[in-house]
Structure formats: C-alpha cells, structure tokens
Amino acid sequence: MLDLTFETxxxxxxxxxxxDWELVIGMEVHAQVASQAKLFSGASTAFGAEPxxxxxxxxxxxxxMLPVINEFCVEQAVRTGLGLKAEINLKSAFDRKNYFYPDLxxxxxxxxxxxxxxxxxxxxxxxxxxxxRRVRIERIHMEQDAGKSIxxxxxxxxxxxxxxxxxxxxxxxxxxxxxGPEEAAAYIAKLRQILRYLGTCDGNMQNGNLRADVNxxxxxxxxxxxxxxxxxxxxxxxxxxxxxxNSMRFIQAAIEYEARRQIAIVxxxxxxxxxxxxxxxxxxxxxxxxxxxxxxxxxxxxxPDLLPLEIEQAWVDDIAASxxxxxxxxxxxxxxxxxxxxxxxxxxxxxxxxAAYFEEVAKGRNGKLAANWVINELFGRLKKEDxxxxxxxVSPVQLGGIxxxxxxxxxxxxxxxxxxxxxxxxxxxxxEIVEKRGMKQVTDTGAIEAALDEIIAAxxxxxxxxxxxxxxxxxxxxxxxxxxxxxxNPKAVNDLVAAKLGL
Amino acid sequence: xxxLNTLTLAQARDALRKGETTSVALTEACLAAIEGAxxxxxxxxxxPEIALERAKAADARLQSGDAPKMCGLPIGIKxxxxxxGVPSQAASRILEGFKPEYESTVSQQLADxxxxxxGKLNMDEFAMGSSNETSCYGNAVNPWRRGNDDAALTPGGSxxxxxAAVAADLCxxxxxxxxxxxxxxxxxxxxxxxxxxxxxxxSRWGIVAFASSLDQAGPMTxxxxxxxxxxxxxxxxxxxxxxxxxxxxxxxEAMLTGDIRGKVIGIPREYRMDGMPEEIEALxxxxxxxxxxxxxxxxxISLPHTKYALPTYYVIAPAEASSxxxxxxxxxxxxxxxLAQGDGITEMYEKTRAEGFxxxxxxxxMVGTYVLSAGFYDAxxxxxxxxxxxxxxxxxxxFAAGVDAILTPATPSAAFGLGEMADADPVxxxxxxxxxxxxxxxxxxxxxVPAGLDKQGLPLGLQLIGRPWEEGDxxxxxxxxxxxxxxxxxxxxxx
Numbered sequence: 001m002l003d004l005t006f007e008t009x010x011x012x013x014x015x016x017x018x019x020d021w022e023l024v025i026g027m028e029v030h031a032q033v034a035s036q037a038k039l040f041s042g043a044s045t046a047f048g049a050e051p052x053x054x055x056x057x058x059x060x061x062x063x064x065m066l067p068v069i070n071e072f073c074v075e076q077a078v079r080t081g082l083g084l085k086a087e088i089n090l091k092s093a094f095d096r097k098n099y100f101y102p103d104l105x106x107x108x109x110x111x112x113x114x115x116x117x118x119x120x121x122x123x124x125x126x127x128x129x130x131x132x133r134r135v136r137i138e139r140i141h142m143e144q145d146a147g148k149s150i151x152x153x154x155x156x157x158x159x160x161x162x163x164x165x166x167x168x169x170x171x172x173x174x175x176x177x178x179x180g181p182e183e184a185a186a187y188i189a190k191l192r193q194i195l196r197y198l199g200t201c202d203g204n205m206q207n208g209n210l211r212a213d214v215n216x217x218x219x220x221x222x223x224x225x226x227x228x229x230x231x232x233x234x235x236x237x238x239x240x241x242x243x244x245x246n247s248m249r250f251i252q253a254a255i256e257y258e259a260r261r262q263i264a265i266v267x268x269x270x271x272x273x274x275x276x277x278x279x280x281x282x283x284x285x286x287x288x289x290x291x292x293x294x295x296x297x298x299x300x301x302x303x304p305d306l307l308p309l310e311i312e313q314a315w316v317d318d319i320a321a322s323x324x325x326x327x328x329x330x331x332x333x334x335x336x337x338x339x340x341x342x343x344x345x346x347x348x349x350x351x352x353x354x355a356a357y358f359e360e361v362a363k364g365r366n367g368k369l370a371a372n373w374v375i376n377e378l379f380g381r382l383k384k385e386d387x388x389x390x391x392x393x394v395s396p397v398q399l400g401g402i403x404x405x406x407x408x409x410x411x412x413x414x415x416x417x418x419x420x421x422x423x424x425x426x427x428x429x430x431x432e433i434v435e436k437r438g439m440k441q442v443t444d445t446g447a448i449e450a451a452l453d454e455i456i457a458a459x460x461x462x463x464x465x466x467x468x469x470x471x472x473x474x475x476x477x478x479x480x481x482x483x484x485x486x487x488x489n490p491k492a493v494n495d496l497v498a499a500k501l502g503l
Numbered sequence: 504x505x506x507l508n509t510l511t512l513a514q515a516r517d518a519l520r521k522g523e524t525t526s527v528a529l530t531e532a533c534l535a536a537i538e539g540a541x542x543x544x545x546x547x548x549x550x551p552e553i554a555l556e557r558a559k560a561a562d563a564r565l566q567s568g569d570a571p572k573m574c575g576l577p578i579g580i581k582x583x584x585x586x587x588g589v590p591s592q593a594a595s596r597i598l599e600g601f602k603p604e605y606e607s608t609v610s611q612q613l614a615d616x617x618x619x620x621x622g623k624l625n626m627d628e629f630a631m632g633s634s635n636e637t638s639c640y641g642n643a644v645n646p647w648r649r650g651n652d653d654a655a656l657t658p659g660g661s662x663x664x665x666x667a668a669v670a671a672d673l674c675x676x677x678x679x680x681x682x683x684x685x686x687x688x689x690x691x692x693x694x695x696x697x698x699x700x701x702x703x704x705x706s707r708w709g710i711v712a713f714a715s716s717l718d719q720a721g722p723m724t725x726x727x728x729x730x731x732x733x734x735x736x737x738x739x740x741x742x743x744x745x746x747x748x749x750x751x752x753x754x755x756e757a758m759l760t761g762d763i764r765g766k767v768i769g770i771p772r773e774y775r776m777d778g779m780p781e782e783i784e785a786l787x788x789x790x791x792x793x794x795x796x797x798x799x800x801x802x803x804i805s806l807p808h809t810k811y812a813l814p815t816y817y818v819i820a821p822a823e824a825s826s827x828x829x830x831x832x833x834x835x836x837x838x839x840x841x842l843a844q845g846d847g848i849t850e851m852y853e854k855t856r857a858e859g860f861x862x863x864x865x866x867x868x869m870v871g872t873y874v875l876s877a878g879f880y881d882a883x884x885x886x887x888x889x890x891x892x893x894x895x896x897x898x899x900x901x902f903a904a905g906v907d908a909i910l911t912p913a914t915p916s917a918a919f920g921l922g923e924m925a926d927a928d929p930v931x932x933x934x935x936x937x938x939x940x941x942x943x944x945x946x947x948x949x950x951x952v953p954a955g956l957d958k959q960g961l962p963l964g965l966q967l968i969g970r971p972w973e974e975g976d977x978x979x980x981x982x983x984x985x986x987x988x989x990x991x992x993x994x995x996x997x998x
Contacts, residue, residue, distance in 0.1 A: 057605055061830040063598065064585045064607060064709040066744050096826050098875070100852055107829020158848070160834070299875035301884060304716035304823055306745050 006124075006132035011224065012180025016263040021218045023259050024227075024236050025184050026176035029191055030169045031201040032145065032209040033076045039144055039168035040067030040110065047207055051161040059166040061105035066305050073168040074309065075319060076200040077117050077142050080170055082320050083198045084137050086121025090316070092141075093308040098299040102160045103147035111171075112141035113300045117309065123174075123194070124328060125187045126346070133183050136175040145169050170201070176215065176236065179224070181252035188212055188248060193327050197352045211246040213276075215239045216258045218266065237262065238272040242279050242286055254279035258286050330355055338367025347375055353389045354379075360396035365403055373403055377420055398423050401430035409489050410434060412441050442488045445496060451483045452476065452496055463501060470503045507532035509672045512576050512729040513756075519565055519575050526565065526575025529675070530558040530619050533577045536673045537621065542998040545658075545668040547582055547640045548590045549622035557619040564617065573736050574617030579668045579677040582623040583630055583661075584610045584720075585709040589620075593711040594638040595628045597859025598837045607709025608741045609678065609720045616736035621674050625664025628861045629828065630685055630713040633935035634924060635663030637863040645693055645918050646671040646994040649959040653997075656918040656961070659689030659935075665723045666693040670994060676724040676733050680710060682717045683816050684914075684939025687951035690723055691913035691964025694953040694992060696730045696985070697723040698978065701971045702946035703748035704734075706741030712827040714820040715746075717943040727952065727982040731755035734974060750972060758975035763983045764798030769906040773809035774938060776915065782957045783912045790910055790954055790965045793987035794980070804906060806897040809941060811890045816940040817933055818874050818887035824864075825871025831859060866929065895945040902970050908980045911938050913951040913964035938966055948974045950981045953990040962992065 011022045038045055041058035058065040081088050093115040096108040118140035126132040147165035151158045172191065178184050192210055195201040203210050217237035219227075227235040242258060245251045257279075262272050277286040325333070327349050334345040334355075348358045348371060362370035378399060382392055402419055405411045411419060411434055419439060423430055434440050442448055455476060456463055466472040476497045481488055497503075507529045510518065518524045534551050554577060561575035585591045585603040592598040606614070614620065625643040627635055634657040635642040643664040645656040658667040662679030666689035669677050679686035681699035690697030698721045705720040712718060722733035735756065740749040770791055775784070795801050833839035833855030840854035860868065874883035901909070915937055924932050942949035948971070951964040965984065969977030 060835055062585075062603065062605070062836070063591070063593070063601070063711040063830070064603075064707070066708050068743060068745055098826050098829060100829065100832060102832075102834045102848060105830060105835060107832060108826050297877045299826070299872065299877075299880075301822060301826070301875050301880070304714070304746075305712075 006126065007130065009127045009129075009131035009133055009179070009183065012182070013221070014259055014263060016267050018267050020221055021259070021263050022221055022224060023180055023255065024176045024217045024219055024224055024239075025178035025180070025255060026215040026239075027174045027178065027184065027187065028213040028215070029172040029174075029188060030211050030213075031080070031172060031191075031195055031203075033073050033168040033170060034200060034202050035070065035073050035076065035168055037070055037072070038166040039070050039073050039142065041166050043166065045167050049163055051159075051163060054163040055165065059105065059162055061107070067110060067303075069306065069309065070168065073142060074117070074311065076168075077140060077170050078311070078316055078319050079198050079323065080172070080195065080200045081118030081121060081140055082316070082323055083194050083200070083326060084118075084121035084123060084140070084172070086137055086140065087119035088311075088316050089115065089117055089119055090313060091115065091308055091310050092117040094303045094306045095300045096303045099296050101146070101149070102158065103149045103162070103165065105147070105162065105165060109144050109146065110303055110306070111143035114302070115308070116141035123187065123190055125183060125190045127183065127186055128346075133177065133179065133187070135177045135187055138173045138175050140170050140172045143169050143171055176217075181255040184214065184255055185248040185252050188251065190327075193350065197324055197326055199324075205246045205248070208246055211244055212251060214242045214245055214251060214255060216242065216255055216262070217272070218259055218262045237266070238274050240272065240274065240286070241276045243276050243289065245279060247281075250279060250281050253281070253284055254286055257284060261286065324352070334358075338362055338371065340367060340371050344371045344375060347379075351389065357389050357392070357396050361400045361403065365400060366407065369403055369406070370400075373399060377417070381424060393427065394420070394424050398430055405430055405434055409491070410440050412486070412490055415439050415441065415486065438487075440487065442484050445492055448480060448484070448488050448492055448496055451480050451488075452493070452500055455479045455483065456500060466501050466503070473497050473501060473503055476501070506672075508536045508675070510675060511725045512573070512675050512732050515576055515675055516573070516732070520570070526558040526561040526577070526619060527555065529575065530554050530577045530621070533621055533674050536671070540671055540673050540998050543644050543646060543667045543671055543673070544641055545625055545643045545664045545671065545673055546579065546622045547594070547625045547664065550589055550620055551622075553589070554619050554621045557614070561617050561619060571615065571617040572732065573613065575619060576617070576675050577619040577621050578613065578733075579621050579624045579665060579674040580610050581662055581665050581678050581680060582626050583680050583711045584678060585711065586610055586620065586623065589623065591623065591711070592639070593629050594626045594640055595831075595859065595861070595864070596639045596838055597831045597856070599859075601837050603709075605709060608706035608743065609710065609737050611709075612739065613678070613733075613736050618736065624662075624668055624677055627661035627663065627685075628864050629711065629824070630661040630680055630682055630718075631824070631863050631867055632660040633684070633688060633932055634919070634921065635660045636921065637861050639861065642921055643667045644921065644998075646996075646998065647693060647918060647961055648994070648997065649961060652959075655921045657692065657921050659692035659918060661685040662689050662697075662723060666690055666695060666697075669693070669695050669723050669725060671996075671998070676722055676729055678720060678737070679723045680713075680718055680720045681939075681943065682713045682820060683943050684936040686721045686723055687939050687949055687964070687966055688914050688935055690951040691953070691962065692918035694962030694964075694990065694994075695723060695725055696727050696950065696952055696981070697721060698730050698734060698950040698974065698981075699942065699948065700734060700738055700974050701748070701948045702943075703746055704738040704948070704972070704974065706739070706744040706747045708741055708743040714823040715827060716823060717816075717820060719943075727950075727978055727985045728756060728759060730950065730981075731759055731975075731978050734978075748972070753975050755975045755978055758979050759982045760979060761983050761986055762798075763794065763980050766799045766907045766980060767802055767905050768794050768799045768980070769802050769804035769901050769909040771804050771806045771809065771909055771911060773806050774911045776937065779912070779915055783915065783963065786955050786963050786965065787910070787912050790984060790988070793984060794910065797983045797987055799980075802906060804901045804909070806894075806901065806941070808890065808893045808897050812894055812941040812944055813933060813937055815887045815890045815894065816936065816944060817870070818883050819891065819944070821867040821871030822875050822884050823871070825868045825875065828860075828864070828868055831856065833859070863929075891944050894941055898941075898945045898947060898968075907970070908977055909968040911966045911968065913938060913966040917957045917959070917961035917963055942968050947971055948977050950977055952981045952984050952988070954984065954988040955990065956992055962990070
C-alpha cells in the first residue's frame, strides 16, 4: 500500500500564555449529491433557477404529500462509501429531525440518525511534505437539504426560496482525527478530490455544494494519545461546532481563531461551552449562534412514511465494480508506470480531468516529457487565461502531436514552444503546421555540414582556439544555428562540430 | 324509481346497467337529500356542479357500454382527502381556504371507477376525535335518536360526517379513514358497514396525514357487498406512497359466497372488559352463535397485550401527529394569524397554530412533542414501539394457530349524546377506541358490521378482524354475519 511510505504529521501546537495546546478537529462535510432530481421528489436540482421554480408539492410540504426515495441518490451514497473504503449497510432507515423554520416546509428534515447507509471508512490526507494523516470516517448518511431564507431584500419581510429544499446531501462525518487548520483544509481538499473522481458530488464549494461543520476543541499535549488509546472523549476538551463553512481558507482561519478563543477561556480558568458558532470572515471571529435556552430538541424518530431502505449485496458489488481508479491508486500508478516524481504525480492527479488528459498525452510516449508539457506549458498557459483543463484549446491529440515531433527530432524544444503557442491560439494539426511553415529542424547532415564547413573556412583563428579550449565549440554550434534559422537539429550540429574540430 | 338515494351501491349499479335509472337521477336524488339534511351537518363542502357533470359523463359511458365498476354511483368524500380545486380542510381552521391543486390517489381511483363526488364530509379535526365534536365546522349529527328522546347523538368519529351521510341516505356510500377506529366506530354508531383494510392496501397519497404508520382509507357503506365493491375501487399499489403494497387487488365482491363452513373464529378473552354494558356482551355472544350456526368453528383465544394497546396508541399516534402537523405553520398555505408590530417568525408560528388548531389537536401535538423529547423518548415512544411489536405478535400467533378471523364488539357502547363528554377526562373519550386501536397497531384489516339494536333502539356493531391482505375472506365472513344478523333497521327521519 502506498500510505505505508508516509509518516504521521505532527499536530499543530499553539503556545498559550501558560502552556502549549494541541488542536483536535472533527468535520461533518455536507456534499450535495450530483443528481438531476431531489432525494424524495421528482423536482429538478438545477442551480441558479428562478426562486421557487424547482419545487414540487412534496418539497412545499403540501398536505398529504409523501416522500419516495430517489434510487440514483442511494447509488451515489453507496458509491461514495465504497470510494472511502467504508462499510455499506444493506439495511438503513430514515428518521425525522423536527424543528420549525420557514425554509423547512415539512417542519422536519428527513435524515438518517439511527441507521446510516454507510458505516466506518477512512481518508488518507497527504500533507505534501511526505507526511499523511489517516482520518477515520465514522459514517455517511443521506438527508434533505433545507431551502434558503432571504432576510435582506425588504426591511419588513423575509423571503423563502425552496429550490434547494429536498436536494440530497451526503453528510460525511469524520472522527476527531484532524490535528490542525492545514490538515482540515487538506482533508476537505482530499475528500473533494475523491468525490469528484467518483462523480458523486461536483465539489463546488462556492455554490455551497460542498460545505462543512467543523468541530474544534483543544487539549494539552499527550491528552489526545490517551483518547486514542481509550476512545474516551473525556480526555479531550469541550468542542464547539463552527457551522456551514464553504471556503478552505476560512476553515483554516476559523479553526485558528476558535482554538485561540478556547485557549484564552481555559487559561483564564473558565470553561468552554459546548455550542454551535458562526464564523464571520469580515471580522475573522466566531460567534455563538444561539443560547442554551434556544437549543433545539430535534425529537428524532423513524419516518413512518418511508420503509427501511434495504439494498442487495449484488447491487453494491455492481457499483463497486464500476468504481473508477481513485486518486491514491492513480498517483501511485503514475509514479510507477510513467516514472513521475511524487510532486508531478500529485499535480496531475489533483483533478480527474487533468489525470485523464495527461494519460491520453502520455500513452505510448515518454511520460516525463508528457508530464513536463502538461504541467509547465499547458497548465501554465491555461492558468494565465483562467481556463481549466476541461476547456483547453489544445487537445491531448494535439499536444501528443507536438511531443511526437520533438521525440522524432523533427523540431527542437525551442521551436516546440513556438509551435505550442500556434496550436493554442490558432488550432490545427501540429505536424501540418510544422510542414507548412517550414519549422522542421534540419537533420540533413549534408546541409548542416555545408554550413559548418563555410563557417570553419571563414574563421580559422576560432578553429585554432577551439582546439585548445573545447568549450569554444559552442560558438560554432551557435553560428550554425544562426545560419539555419534555428532549424538545425542541435544534437546533429553538436556531433558535427565535435567531429570537424577533432574534439 | 323512487327514493333513489336509499339504494345500495349494488342496487344502483344494477339499475343503471339495466337502464332503469340514470346517474343524473341518482345524483339529483342525493343532492336533494343533502339539501334537506342541513340539520345533520354531514356535508361541509357541496360540489353539485362537479357531481352533475360527472353524472352526465357517467351516463354517456353507461350508454356506450364502456362503464367502469362504480360508474355513475354518487358518493361522499371525507374532508381529509385532498380533492383538486375543492376545499380540503381536514375540518381544521388552519387549512382555511385551502384548495389543493392535486387529487388524492384514492379519490382519483374512485373517479376513475366512475363514482360521482357529491361533496366533502364532516369529520373530527385532523381525524382526531371519536365524536365529531372537534370539527371546525361544528359536529355532524347522528340520524339515529334514542327512543322518543330528541337529544342529538354523536355519529362517532372521526369519520362522523361520512357515517351520518350514509346512514341518512344522503349518498350511496362514502370514504372514511381509520387511524384508531375512525371508520369502524362511527359505522357502528349509525348502523352501517365500515372496513379498514390492511395497512398499505390503500394509498395514503393526498390524504392529510394524522399518524402515518396507522392511517388507512376505507369505504363506509350500507352493506357488506357495497364495502366489497367500493374497497376494490379504492385500493391498489401506488408508487407515490412508499408504504403502499404492490399486491394484486382481487374481485372482493366475487368472494362473497356467505359460506364460512370450517372457518375458525377466535373470541379474544381480553376483550371482555370490566364494566362493559350487558347489551354489548349479549350482542357479542349472539354474533358468536350466528357464526357457529353458519358452520364456523369458535375458538377462545388470548391476545395477552391487549390492555397495553390504548396507551401505546396514544403515544405513537400523537408522536407522529406532532411531526405531521408541523407543516401547518402559516408560511405557505391555509390560515396565518394577523401579526402585531414587532412580531417575528416565532410569534407567527405561535399565533397561527394557536388560532388554527382546536384544543384536541393542540393536546395531541403537545403529548406527541413530549413523548419524543430528549429524555422521554425511550420511556414513551421507544417503549410504545416495542409494545406495538408485541401486540402485532399476539395476532400473528393466533393466525399461525389457524384462526381465520377474530370477533369482537366494535365499540364499548352505543352512540352517546353530543356534549355528554364535554367535561369528561379526555381519556374517557379515548376509551371509545379500546376495541379498534389494536387493529391499527397491528396493521390488520378490520370490519364493523351492524348486528342489532340496544334497548333504546340504537344500532350496535360487531367487529371482525382478519389476516393481513385477506380482506376478501374477511368480507365474506362479515357477509355471513350480516346475513345471519339480518340488520335492516333505518333511523326514522326527523331532520
């Protein structure tokens, strides 16, 4: 296994006024299932529709309406579970979480408290410095998203948009295995990468399709190890939950702030209240969301409108058989099969589309050369214009063509960059462009020899000097290149110069 | 033909097919009867235009020889069913002005079978009640009276409007729903037949939910044959209801042979309650003898967890109701309270629900909220679920031992006076359900058949409980009982 080569990273330590403190973080990530229809109604999930246009009678909780499970969503949850190497529960059940809010028309959210569809799994989170954290997944359950309340459109009224109501979310709950803000960001990045590989969630954090509740507590060094030995939470500090974070940068800042806030309380002799908090990015602080008196009692109970969800092992096996290669495996294979560095393999496998692009380019070609071109030339150029790999003007076939021309000595590396620019901006078949525009490098040793002979004949003094100091051979090479308009094959020129000068 | 509204479904169906009458004539007879029965307060929304339009269409289909099974038969629909474009309020203020844009599966199936909707029928608010007195429209009144006493009696509940309308011949039949006895108790109180089918037989889609794991729709009819005809039209698999069973619907009417020789009828000793009126006990005994005389084997059986059924029901049903009724919040439809300056969303919820829900509904929402709350869940809701499993097992055990049906009284008394229970402990009212709730908790089919009159001339019913999904067999036993009992009494018209 790949992860055997990693060491565990050191937990983040924050120096308080009195002691050092460590952080303990667990996350509940809400990933919107990439489904055209909602979890229990046929309504569309399209983003950006007119307010209240994707709303069925079920979503609006009209009297007498009943939920019917969307099988596609179940499949995506199972797929996600398999992708996180988790156990799949063949029998799960839905529960109602009851609370009043205008964007929750039923007055309850259908979720899976008691019997989630996915049990324990894990995610390997690489930190980029050769260390990696193994974060245990406690469970994944399916639930309905709520709608959106809009309070800032009118001074006297609030508005509700139910388009999002009933959209299927997967709540991916981790154990408190994350030990610092950077690890938290890396964890969510890795989760996002896996989900995108699986195709079960588009990972769009800006649209809120991937968001996290972050549980943060602090403890003295050594306490966490005791927790790990015993799984007894009393070794850890009281946690606070920071709700609804949808930016990796803010997640890090919020954890950092929250940890320092808790340290200050504890070092002053106070106690941290277990509560939910909101992060305010403008002020870079977390604030309590509701007081204890307002704390909800969700009165969970099994939803009597839905029978327990029973799936068959054979169906799970079919889904397992259809899983794509996942990031860790793909990266390992790239390193092994294409001789890539760890770094290059990481960059190329970050997005499934990039990896696919690279593989198409690298197929039957020199992997390292292909990686260089994809990472340095293509990614660099795409980034400059805010494109990404999915709308790259240069197709893998075209980039492969350019690399083939280099490999066959038809063009030099330098000319190849010019060629790439032409293909990028104008399109076309690289080989044809080279042919038509006379960019082909001169490998005809006769022509090179003739040019070299002329130069030698015209510069006898230089010849003598070069014979004493072979480094001066480069001057002859340069002159030949100049005479051939840069198209001479540099290797052929080098060889000829060396031979003619008897070096 | 005269008095068309007094026909049974089967009689009217046969007359229509023989060309002896028309659906329009039947419908007009019912509409006239409804107009003359304001005192019964059975119909709360009348739909004469829809009725006549459907009746005309039915007549055309009858003429063309393309008539489905209930073609042209005028019926009433309980207000709990959502009917497209027609007020559907579950007899609650909170659904004031609510006209759904959809039709419940059951009422749609009835329409597809050619039935003609006359209007919506009174009921207890959200089907919570046993006397019809929790209705926002005021109670329906039982067409029966005690002897020469003019005191108004309850038609029972929650399907009291349906019961009163069928007993008074305002419609040929009506839909009911039954969560703890809401079809069977009112049927018994007015001397008609009512069957609650196996949970999952009828789709719940489009029926305002009370307690989802217990609610079932069923027919309320003038006799057992009609129940068979109408049940067939109402039930069947509905992909829109996940708890609806994907089972074929038999021709129930064809199963009414009246032959119950060799059937084993269980008499549960736990249903012999302390303080039960002698007349009820005697009726039960007579029913037992009738079935024996018809060739059935009578067997004493035990359903040991019966005494826990009522408390179990009054934990589970309110728990589900408290959640099901959360959607009535004044945000999207129905009643919304007028708000004062400075009122926020919490005040809107509180005022709307305080104004929109009656006392009984509020009581059950509060009980349900309590039994689900942190710290009490295990003691109440979870324990009730476990007891429910035991109650269900009681029945499974006797069925496994060869019992085909179980005979019990339908109610612990005849219809009582309206207002009589006004000052009583709510539990007194809940005791009405003592013989019926077990059937809902176990998800079984149960039918109430009128079997006799008490000393004061009020109808009394017997209940037969059957094996799951064997409504046909159950109805046949009910048919045999009906034949033997020969109950033909009708209330004297005073309204």
